[in-house]
Amino acid sequence: xxxxxxxxxxxxxxxxxxxxxxxxxxxxxxxxxxxxxxxxxxxxxxxxxxxxxxxxxxxxxxxxxxxxxxxxxxxxxxxxxxxxxxxxxxxxxxxxxxxxxxxxxxxxxxxxxxxxxxxxxxxxxxxxxxxxxxxxxxxxxxxxxxxxxxxxxxxxxxxxxxxxxxxxxxxxxxxxxxxxxxxxxxxxxxxxxxxxxxxxxxxxxxxxxxxxxxxxxxxxxxxxxxxxxxxx
Amino acid sequence: xxxxxxxxxxxxxxxxxxxxxxxxxxxxxxxxxxxxxxxxxxxxxxxxxxxxxxxxxxxxxxxxxxxxxxxxxxxxxxxxxxxxxxxxxxxxxxxxxxxxxxxxxxxxxxxxxxxxxxxxxxxxxxxxxxxxxxxxxxxxxxxxxxxxxxxxxxxxxxxxxxxxxxxxxxxxxxxxxxxxxxxxxxxxxxxxxxxxxxxxxxxxxxxxxxxxxxxxxxxxxxxxxxxxxxxx
DNA sequence: TGATCGAAAACTGTTGACAGTTTGCGATCG
DNA sequence: CGATCGCAAACTGTCAACAGTTTTCGATCA
Numbered sequence: 001x002x003x004x005x006x007x008x009x010x011x012x013x014x015x016x017x018x019x020x021x022x023x024x025x026x027x028x029x030x031x032x033x034x035x036x037x038x039x040x041x042x043x044x045x046x047x048x049x050x051x052x053x054x055x056x057x058x059x060x061x062x063x064x065x066x067x068x069x070x071x072x073x074x075x076x077x078x079x080x081x082x083x084x085x086x087x088x089x090x091x092x093x094x095x096x097x098x099x100x101x102x103x104x105x106x107x108x109x110x111x112x113x114x115x116x117x118x119x120x121x122x123x124x125x126x127x128x129x130x131x132x133x134x135x136x137x138x139x140x141x142x143x144x145x146x147x148x149x150x151x152x153x154x155x156x157x158x159x160x161x162x163x164x165x166x167x168x169x170x171x172x173x174x175x176x177x178x179x180x181x182x183x184x185x186x187x188x189x190x191x192x193x194x195x196x197x198x199x200x201x202x203x204x205x206x207x208x209x210x211x212x213x214x215x216x217x218x219x220x221x222x223x224x225x226x227x228x229x230x231x232x
Numbered sequence: 233x234x235x236x237x238x239x240x241x242x243x244x245x246x247x248x249x250x251x252x253x254x255x256x257x258x259x260x261x262x263x264x265x266x267x268x269x270x271x272x273x274x275x276x277x278x279x280x281x282x283x284x285x286x287x288x289x290x291x292x293x294x295x296x297x298x299x300x301x302x303x304x305x306x307x308x309x310x311x312x313x314x315x316x317x318x319x320x321x322x323x324x325x326x327x328x329x330x331x332x333x334x335x336x337x338x339x340x341x342x343x344x345x346x347x348x349x350x351x352x353x354x355x356x357x358x359x360x361x362x363x364x365x366x367x368x369x370x371x372x373x374x375x376x377x378x379x380x381x382x383x384x385x386x387x388x389x390x391x392x393x394x395x396x397x398x399x400x401x402x403x404x405x406x407x408x409x410x411x412x413x414x415x416x417x418x419x420x421x422x423x424x425x426x427x428x429x430x431x432x433x434x435x436x437x438x439x440x441x442x443x444x445x446x447x448x449x450x451x452x453x454x455x456x457x458x459x460x461x462x463x464x
Numbered sequence: 465t466g467a468t469c470g471a472a473a474a475c476t477g478t479t480g481a482c483a484g485t486t487t488g489c490g491a492t493c494g
Numbered sequence: 495c496g497a498t499c500g501c502a503a504a505c506t507g508t509c510a511a512c513a514g515t516t517t518t519c520g521a522t523c524a
Contacts, residue, residue: 018302051480053478056289060289063293072246072506072507092328092390095328095331152323155323246507282508283508284509
């Protein structure tokens with residue numbers, strides 16, 4: 001995002017408190033403030049050069065996003081979802097992404113399909129080179145593109161909210177346990193269904209893609225838990 | 233909810249600002265403050281006997297729920313979703329409810345199935361008597377029961393948020409265009425699939441139920457729009 | 465009579481201060 | 495030496511006031 005667009009965003013979202021919300025959200029998602037830890041309102045206020053009022057408003061908004069939890073008289077804490085919640089989120093995300101695929105299959109333009117194919121080729125090239133640093137942003141953009149292109153803003157907002165919460169679980173690398181090629185074959189199935197304008201098949205392929213990501217996370221988590229037990 | 237549980241809720245949600253959030257949300261959903269109108273912070277503050285700080289925090293939380301919109305230097309406005317957004321919401325709600333049905337079919341206890349059958353019989357009785365006042369709360373409880381029983385708290389939270397937004401659209405009566413019997417036959421299909429412990433069929437029946445509600449809303453809306461045009 | 469301009473009122477955004485609670489630490493006692 | 499009690503510091507929850515913007519309303523002019 002360029003400076004002009006950023007300035008516009010600042011004005012649009014309600015100057016101080018809106019900016020703070022984004023800044024604090026970034027700080028949380030970047031892991032600057034670790035999950036489970038308490039957030040100090042004064043510290044944030046002095047850090048951003050404001051008073052506590054806007055900080056509190058921003059935190060209240062972040063509570064709505066499910067990123068923090070407010071405990072009376074004790075303050076706000078960064079949420080740390082249990083594995084059970086991560087599973088719940090994946091299940092919901094799966095049907096949402098399925099809906100995105102189904103919708104897009106029914107309304108994709110030729111240009112959009114070409115764009116999807118382009119992403120696919122770039123990701124396959126990155127996978128061949130084992131270039132994860134190149135692969136990761138492509139993968140992100142690919143999924144974002146689908147969510148946006150399906151044209152359902154409500155769906156997009158819900159989906160993004162879930163992904164943010166999942167970031168708190170901080171297991172991004174674990175999910176790539178199956179390797180880049182596995183993911184890519186799933187991506188190919190998704191794009192083919194959309195290109196064939198087959199909503200049913202697209203829905204299934206998209207939902208299945210997330211379901212398999214969930215399975216990979218689960219397997220990695222249990223593997224990690226087993227190792228932790230052996231270490232004890 | 234009794235007084236004790238209410239007091240507990242008050243303490244749990246952060247006394248003032250949490251209570252305000254619920255109160256204001258109720259005021260909005262009851263239609264006390266009409267969609268599109270601006271909310272006056274001072275008025276709310278004096279009405280609840282507090283200062284503006286907690287009111288602003290509560291409004292900020294409601295923004296996260298999508299019930300109000302904040303416009304810089306102009307205040308918060310009650311959102312009034314367009315028909316397009318209502319359609320989006322129904323589509324998302326459909327897959328969420330489908331997931332609830334699928335999940336519940338895979339884990340329903342005998343007691344839960346019995347409860348569902350009970351709801352079904354009561355609703356059919358109410359429908360036979362054309363007793364809409366008895367039917368409506370039953371219908372609500374039936375759907376709530378399914379959402380809760382499926383055991384996915386994330387799903388339940390998302391679903392409830394969507395339903396709240398839909399309340400802003402204020403077309404509850406329109407949706408009952410098909411009559412009580414039509415809804416009930418769909419309900420029966422849902423319960424039968426759950427009782428048969430058939431996740432696939434349950435998912436489809438549940439998703440279809442919401443999809444048909446969407447179609448009923450759409451038909452009613454276009455009928456209303458046509459009449460408005462004829463009046464002009 | 466209608467439109468335009470300007471000032472006053474109303475309201476939002478933000479701040480600093482105060483009250484009440486929680487937490488951490490040191491002293492005291494078993 | 496360990497546990498418990500009490501005090502002080504830190505922090506949250508709330509409030510009232512101030513600054514800046516928007517809106518309203520009346521006066522002026524074409």
